[in-house]
Amino acid sequence: MNKVVENAEKAIEGIIDNMTLMLGGFGLCGIPENCISALVNSKIKGLTCISNNAGVDDFGIGLLLQNHQVKKMISSYVGENDEFERQMLSGELEVDLIPQGSLAARCYMGGAGVPAFFTPAGYGTEVAQGKEIRYFDGKPHLLESALTADFAIVKAWKGDTMGNLIYKGTARNFNPAMAMAGKITIAEVEELVEPGELDPNFIHTPGVFVQRIFQGVNYEKRIEQKTVRQKA
Amino acid sequence: MNKVVENAEKAIEGIIDNMTLMLGGFGLCGIPENCISALVNSKIKGLTCISNNAGVDDFGIGLLLQNHQVKKMISSYVGENDEFERQMLSGELEVDLIPQGSLAARCYMGGAGVPAFFTPAGYGTEVAQGKEIRYFDGKPHLLESALTADFAIVKAWKGDTMGNLIYKGTARNFNPAMAMAGKITIAEVEELVEPGELDPNFIHTPGVFVQRIFQGVNYEKRIEQKTVRQKA
């Protein structure tokens, strides 16, 4: 059971035009930098990207936007880059905005084989349009459907050759839920180790959810908002 | 923020007749031994117990059954003890059998604020009686409701005074999902430590789900089926 591929180019083999991808990360934190670069180089287009955010002009999913490879974004918060705004206003880019918790839950449910579930988020708002409403304990809920993707691409801190993953800090974010929801899940990691090196008791994503894994290179890990305090 | 109580007797304060409890564990593995003892001594009766199993005659929830404190069991697999069978056949004990995965999901959803969800488990069986059926991708699913409890009682390996928990091995089982689903969640741990001693990156149950915690004593950790191989 060896899921290791050589690099990002090999990892994204099989991704073709018009597929749906999930990409882990929150802002620029915990994004699969290597696979995004490989996608940019691949010229694959017409992608539907499910990702909490859409990167910035010159990093993250912003690079795919610059390259006109994205047809649709499914996100909770976007527009931190000018190209995104331009493409959306011109109608080139379709955007589906989803409450962040519903997005996370819809990915988790997709991976967990729960096709639909009720949540209170969005009731009474435009998010509720066209959705079934049902009351539980007197409180209105929307029926939300699960999300899956042709490929889910996640970034972890450490992984083993069987696909078991560990994330570091808040770079975890959407990665575990999306790892569950890919028909094929690709994991890029900062450090790839042999089976047995990770403690079975402390693995965040069990390898069963991961089909391909590789050790990435040259992680930039860009900080969007460096905020610091001064030493007294 | 100190959630520490002195012992099991203090931990179960507020549990009264006819309440609904969740009790973690799978078989006798990972059960809250100290709290079960305290409940036995308490004479509280009419309890509805949500637990995957019902213990054995002289251990685990079996002790509560011997004492006629349980009105109803909600479980996936029971009857590994004679008293259980006797009470069920005599009509003294009500039993609601639920597929194990639905039980785990219903607890998780209860903790996660999802009041109902669709699952394929049980379609076409007596479990489906009275439940809404809906097709997704051509496949029938049941609408299952979330479970919550007046008190959830879980057992962890280590915990800190803020309620953060770590489980060991397969003693994890139902404990994390039930910890989420208690209106009040009690955690008993083998080792109680100060905040900062557990790595924030490797905590199984965030303290936000736990209201009371104590270090248990005299864990028996009984093995139901000792199965071994001989050294060559």
Add this chain to the structure above:
Amino acid sequence: MLDKKGIAKRIAQELRNGWYVNLGIGIPTLVANYVPENINVVFQSENGILGMGPFPYDGEEDADMINAGKQTITALPGAVIFDSATSFAMIRGKHIQLTVLGAMEVSQNGDIANWKIPGKMVKGMGGAMDLVASADNIIVAMMHTNKRGISKLLKACTLPITGVKCVKKVVTNLAVLDITPDGFKLVERAPGVTVAEIQEATEGKLIVEGEIPEMVLE
């Protein structure tokens, strides 16, 4: 009249020992600076941390440790990291005792609008819709009027709403108001602000019963 720090200070008085608290971006973030000395609360950031601490010292920032505003942060002893699905399980499951949010508009029945202005670029609701739909205790922190002097406390929201009948309390530069079935109930005046001034700045129904005390801020 209060400035933004004053609003944050007043909201900090609402904190109770042992609460888990989610602070939105903007004025709400400042609340963390004014937690009373004898009060212990744990701050949640919905991108996946409980026990968020202060910003790191310069040079000690970690790209893998940010808050929901994408700012670099630290973790306090007892902190715990989790994924987004678990984070919103906490929120949706009502395990967070207080949510403090900014708003563009609040209506007298507790509706809130804070995510979208028609005709302007829409950036998305982020976690706001989940937070307002699930939290039992939501305080809105905002200026009483917008930059053009128009009231933000309305009979009904004019902007697309984020959630219905969810806000419990509003703290503005002018006043503290509870949302009641009958409208905005004036609870406290900001230092030096008169009831008449508050009435003037409130488009929605304002309920004034008896003497309205002035806020006490250290």
Add this chain to the structure above:
Amino acid sequence: MLDKKGIAKRIAQELRNGWYVNLGIGIPTLVANYVPENINVVFQSENGILGMGPFPYDGEEDADMINAGKQTITALPGAVIFDSATSFAMIRGKHIQLTVLGAMEVSQNGDIANWKIPGKMVKGMGGAMDLVASADNIIVAMMHTNKRGISKLLKACTLPITGVKCVKKVVTNLAVLDITPDGFKLVERAPGVTVAEIQEATEGKLIVEGEIPEMVLE
């Protein structure tokens, strides 16, 4: 005719490299002993482990390490522990490639009954209903007839069913059969067993096309 070990050996031939496999209690558990040498599979136990290894040596058993049958087990390198909700997320989400279960009855359309006998003490379905409802690839391991000689491969199940139209293949002491839209298709005979004997022991519709090969077991 096969014994239980033989059934397990034959099922082990169905394993493919890289599969995640859930083995039920009874005959299915034995499959783990006969994994072909060039095949790597990972065994899941639904109480929360992937990478289940052999029983521990005497004296090394750990009360905190058990399988779904409550037997003490070990973990192989690369194993991972998880909670019950995650375990059934794997199962329900179709991340497990093969499920091997015992059964009391299987019908020719793939229904399975393996949890309840009316009039007898009901112990519960455990994880069986979740497994059969979600798994795309279910092999049933069982004796062809019960102790009274009555067929367990039926036109329709007589016992309360565990799942509908889910079984893909049955391996018994007499034969390997595929479930097809038209009935039980005979694929292989157990060593020394004739087609007539299999026909005799099969109440449901048996499809026999051409020469039926005898199983090859090392």
